[in-house]
Amino acid sequence: MFIIWEGKVDSSNPFIPHLATIQSVTDLTSDVKLFRIELNDPAVQENFDYKPGQFAFVSAFGIGESPFCITSVAHLSEGLEFAIRRVGTVTNSLHELEEGAIVGVRGPYGNNFPLKDYEGKNIFIIGGGIGMAPLRPVINFILGHRDSYGDLLVINGARTPQDLVFAPEFDTWSQSPNAKLELTVDRGDENWTGRVDLVPNVVKEIKPSPENTIAITCGPPIMIRFTLAALKELGFAPRQIVTTLEGNMKCGLGKCARCNVGDKYICKDGPVFNFEQISSLFEEA
Amino acid sequence: MTQIISKSDLITWLNKLAESHVLIGPVNDNAGVTLFRKVSQAEEIAFDFTNTTLSPKEWFFPPTETLFTVERKDGQVELVPAEDVEAKVIFGMRPCDARGIALLDKPFLNEPADTLYQQHRDKTALIGLSCREVLPECFCTSMGTAPDDSSNMDILLTEVADGYIIQVVTEKGAALLAECPEGLLKQSEVTPPALSSAATVPIEGITEIMAENFDNVYWERLADRCLHCNLCAYVCPTCYCFDVRDYNDKGKVERVRTWESCQSSGFTRIAGGYDRRAGKAPHLRQRFYHKLFYFPAEFGSVACVGCGRCVKACPVNVDIREVIMDVHNLGGQSGQQ
CATH class of the missing domain: 2.40.30.10 (Translation factors)
Known part of the structure; x- marks a missing residue:
């Protein structure tokens, strides 16, 4: 042998x-x-x-x-x-x-949200539906290191009030110092007194300043598209806007060649990208 | 002086190797298809083959391979790793296919290494065979190899009038040759016959031109005739996309890896139905961008060995050689849609 x-x-x-x-x-x-x-x-x-x-x-x-x-x-x-x-x-x-x-x-x-680099900055979270799942640890991390970050603004949208995923945590989030939570739904119900509007419209209405701010967004592709446009309108530069991509993937190790977006793998080079990086990819993400 | 071995003595040596290893070689089946198959004795090998219908990739990256088995006992779950693979000798590997394996090493052995692939690789020795003729679809010399390239073999044999010239390439190869019964190897002055040259393809500079032409309407036109039959990926020695899924057969649960193709419709579709690469052109474009742009960017070489199998297999004549030439003609001026 x-x-x-x-x-x-x-x-x-x-x-x-x-x-x-x-x-x-x-x-x-x-x-x-x-x-x-x-x-x-x-x-x-x-x-x-x-x-x-x-x-x-x-x-x-x-x-x-x-x-x-x-x-x-x-x-x-x-x-x-x-x-x-x-x-x-x-x-x-x-x-x-x-x-x-x-x-x-x-x-x-995968990589992660570079929260260390965001220290001292205001954080603006824009999440839709189950897209809040990767944003929740960002919110909770920032609230756990409150002094290291500036203002925290969260816009969370969902189809209906019952679809707001992390409702039990809303009080903790909104009552934290220098933190604000804005909820919106596509369709309200008899108990809903909050906003009935699309997430990108709420972004445009609230008009957070891009000054020293990082915007982190995740949600359905259509929401991301219009949120991105709204943020750009407010003066956010592509590198100030961060998202996390989803892909059909089988290994998580950069081997199965399923999740490439152009020459980058979501699993290995991502899933977190800013829009400067995304716009330099060949393929639509 | 070179060492040579006669064909009948080669068979004796291979049969000796078959005593302690699984011997694999090209075998003709009844339907006129030549494939690398296990043989119980060397006499079953088709020594006069040109190239096999499928590459021997399947012996390193099987079409279906169990990653582990899930055993359930008394409410407990145990994951049983795949069994150790057998020690194998593959006889008759062509230089293009050996380069194909060397290219597969790059993604699979990249850290963290795919240990199953690594095991197949470490426990397999390659006895290569130089090509006797250059086929119309061959373009290996443009793709970093040649009909007599020994570089990715353990031993390379080259057929001459009275037997085979033996070239030992690696220590593994030397160990194989040490198992050759005494007296079978002869010294000879013979030199290998000259071959006609393979077709050349302008591969120089392809990645730079690919970089300029992602949005070119060319890919739409090319994809018009593509049937998405996946044959190109099936026969390709360097295609390595895979799927991972569970098989549940009467409670026996296995997680298996299977070949997959970027041409199949659900390749990039995620749960909920969203598909960021919907449509024919983006699918076919992915095939050529992976081979000619992404793989070189990641690993330094084009993911094609010039074996010509996809050229022969494609039912609508999508020909990678033509694509490479066409891309050169597109040049830097991108015909944006």
Whole structure:
């Protein structure tokens, strides 16, 4: 035999997830649930460090795995939180699971929101629907490091009042010092006294100054498109506007070649990009 | 002086190797298709093949491969890694295909290494065979290799009138040759026969011109006739896009990796239905941009070896050689839509 092979290499196979247990499942809306998951091996959980903007693959064994942003902040939550909308095969299956169920988790992958670079700046968050999931850890990180940042303004839109994903946290957000939360919906109901308007219109109406401000947005493509236009109108430069991209991806490692946007991979070079970077990509993101 | 081995002695040596390794070589099936297949003895090998219908990529990156198995017992879940792969000797690897494997190394062995691929790679030895003839679809010499290129082999054999010239390239190759029964290797003054040259393709400077022509209407026109049949990716030695999915067969759950193609319709579609690369032209454009622009940007070489399989396989004659020439003609003036 000509091969020197040490064996046991497969224990390091990057496709093998960590086994993890669902600690709690909370209904956030009619189709979004918050899963709190802890990795079964305490040492692995302890070392699972991640930053706002990073993502991980969650497995429903027998169905498949999909990438989800981690919506908790490391060291502020026990384990990992994922806000998952029921929209496809894997998410349907995850929604069937209850506390105590075993899932797989591998990650964290991707870059992150460069929050260190944003210290001293005002932060303007614009989120729509489930697009709030990657923005929640940014908000909670900033509120946890309140003195390091300027004003925090959050505009959160959804189809209906019942679709506002992180409603239980709205009081904490809006009552924090130098923080303001603006909610808007496409369609109100009899109890809704707030705005009924599209997110980009609210941006135009509130007119936050681009001065020393970073705008971070995530939501449906159509919302992003018009929000971007509104921000540019207000004088935001493309590099002051940051988003996180979603892509069909299978590895998270820059190997499966599924999530490239031009010569960049969402999984490895992203998912966080500013619009100066996005406009330099060949392909539409 | 060179070492040579007669064909019958080569068969003896390969059969010796087959005692301790899985032996793989080109085999003709009944339908006129030549593929790299396991053989129990070297006599089954089609020594007179030109090139195989599929590249031997499948022995390093199988069309379907189990990554791990999910075992459930008493409410517990255990993930069982894929079994160790067998030690293999592939006989008859053409230089273009060997370069294809060397190109696959770049994404798969890039950190963090794909350990399954790495295992296939480490436990496989390549006994290459120089080409005897240059086929009409061949353009390897434009793509960094040649009919007698030994650089990505462990051993390269070159057929001559009374046998095969042996060129040992790596230590792995030397170890293989050490298993050759005594007395089979002869010294000879013979030199390999000259070959006609392969077609040339103007690959110089292609990435710079690609950079200028992403929005060119050319891609729309080219894609008009594309059927998105995925054959080009299926036969390509360097296409490596993959899918990962779970198979659940009566409670036996496996996570498998399968070949995928950027030409398939759901390639970039995400849950909820949004597809940022909808339409024919963006799909076909992705194929050529990955090969001629993104891969070179990431890894330093064009992801094509000039084997010509996609040229032969395409039912509507999308020909990468023509595409490269056309792109050169587009030049720097982009015909924006």
